[in-house]
Amino acid sequence: MYRFLAAAILLCFYGTYLGKMLCQRRRGIQTDQMAKGDKPSSVRRTELVMKVATFLLAAVQAVSVLCGWSMMPVSARAAGAVLGLVGDGIFLAAVYTMRDSWRAGIAQGQNTQLVHSGIYRYSRNPAFLGFDxxxxxxLLLCFNPLLLLCTLFAIAMLHRQILQEEAFLPTAFGEAYTSYCRQVRRYWGRRR
Known part of the structure; x- marks a missing residue:
């Protein structure tokens, strides 16, 4: 039962990610900007390591599900199922709300819009929040030490990517982005 739920959560999540990229590609939009373009070497390096971390984690997640690895009690796996579904929902809402402004990585020179409606009213980074x-x-559904290490590493790299994107966005959107940051928190919540 829990293996099926974990597989469904992963298929929904990665299906949404890849489906969105393919839809944008058909319209001539290059979604994947990870470690591409004229970026400072530290940004390219972080994006490359993050890309490797997410591919590695996806592989470890798949193996963990296929092998039925889980060292957690039923209650923790149930909580994991809920979290996984919530994460999928957050990510789906973020991708839908971004429409054609969604990119993976810092998109220098791309014509995108600052999105602050929908789920972006409550989180500056809901796609990354959905990932996390x-x-x-x-992790709770298929807990094992290898999955724990890969999950923590991927979450740390996503946070580092967020910090780099947030350093870049004021140059792309100016005061509009700075004002948005004053109103909405990085992960979740509005400021008073």
């Missing part, structure tokens, strides 16, 4: 919540859910 889904990762934690699958």
């Amino acid at each position: 919540v889904m990762y934690l859910g699958v």
Whole structure:
């Protein structure tokens, strides 16, 4: 039962990610900007390591599900199923709300819009939040030491990517982005 739920959560999440990329590609939009373009070497390096971390984690998640690895009690796996589904929902809402402004990585020179509606009214980084919540859910569903290490590493790299994107966005959107940061928190919540 829990293996099926974990597989469904992963298929929904990665299906949404890849489906969105394919839809944008058909319209001539290059979604994957990770470690591409004229970026400072530290940004390219972080994006490359993050890309490797997410591919590695996806592989470890798949193996963990296929092998039925889980060292957690039923109650923790149930909580993991809920978290995984919530993470999928957050990610789906973020991707839908971004429409054609969604990119993976810093998109220098791309014509995108600052999105601050929908789920972006409550989180500046809901796609990354969706990643993190889904990762934690699958970790609880299929807990094993290798998955724990890969999950923590991927979450740390996602946070580093967020910091780099937030350093870049004021140059792309100016005061509009700075004002948005004053109103909405990085992960979740509005400021008073």
